[in-house]
Amino acid sequence: MVVKAPAAPSAAATETVAPVSTDALPIIAEFVDVHRHYVMGKDNVVRALNGVSMQVKKGDYLAIMGRSGSGKSTMLNILGALDRPTSGEYRVGGRDVSKLDDDDLSDVRGREIGFIFQSFNLIPQLTVLENLEVPLFYQGRVGPESRKKAEYLADRVGLGRRLEHKPMELSGGQQQRVAIARALMNDPLFLLADEATGNLDSNTEKEILDLFDDLRKDAVTIVIVTHNPKVAERADNTLWLRDGKVDRLVDNRLASSAAGDGGHP
Ligand SMILES: Nc1ncnc2c1ncn2[C@@H]1O[C@H](COP(=O)(O)OP(=O)(O)O)[C@@H](O)[C@H]1O
Ligand SMILES: [Mg+2]
Secondary structure (H helix, E strand, O other): OOOOOOOOOOOOOOOOOOOOOOOOOOEEEEEEEEEEEEEEEOOEEEEEEEEEEEEEEOOOEEEEEOOOOOOHHHHHHHHOOOOOOOEEEEEEOOEEOOOOOHHHHHHHHHHHEEEEEOOOOOOOOOOHHHHHHHHHHOOOOOOHHHHHHHHHHHHHOOOOOOOOOOHHHOOHHHHHHHHHHHHHOOOOOEEEEEOOOOOOOHHHHHHHHHHHHHHHHHOOOEEEEOOOHHHHOOOOEEEEEEOOEEEEEEEHHHHHHHHHHHOOO
8 A cells, every 4th residue: 555655664563562462463543642622712722532542453443432422433533634622642554644734634534534424425427346446546547457446346345236326326325335334445454434334223223233244254443432322332342432531341242141141141
């Protein structure tokens, strides 16, 4: 993957943090004591994020939760390279991107992060295939290769027979599948989902969460921000924010097996 900045490390190879457990997978996104403060007036600073440190490793599936005002959107914006920390580091693929200018940050966003939005954000006039090619279009990389890739990914998300359909001709779940395939077009380091199932009924929600599970077979890394505990518990871990800090990190796999055990008298 080509990154414009000087001495850019390759995506996964340069992390020097010693593995503390059996888990030596590369860290692909990392917050190091991230603060995001909003100065609202002479004496009023809102500490939306107030010293958050966390890591996402290759293949992780992480949910971010917290009450309204806890800092979720602020964290999502920084994770998505839409905003910068006031202080601290945000490392993507081993490279600190927290001080990049807007153009370089936008490159990181376009190349390294696959966004999935609640409202799908597909272009209504374009077909499924054309929508999938949009991220590469902006990088001047549309051609036979991108077409092949779009066909492959459409098939991968179960839309191999809908290539020429327009978004209006698809169900909500199908539209979100298109958006997921689109998010994968650039081979991002991770998928970043903002309430990805918030506009879907519960059956369709399950279908999309099943698709996330399926994508993990290809070592796709997923970070979701959600209000919905049912959505979050499908992730391996839930990071709970509270007042701009990490309140706790819950291993949902342990939590669900504990709940299972608790069922026995
Ligand atoms: N652009 C902004 N300017 C000032 N304060 C903000 C801004 N965005 C968020 N905040 C404040 O930061 C805190 C965290 O907000 P946010 O990240 O939106 O939380 P959440 O998404 O969990 O509801 C809140 O107190 C909010 O009012
Ligand atoms: Mg929010």
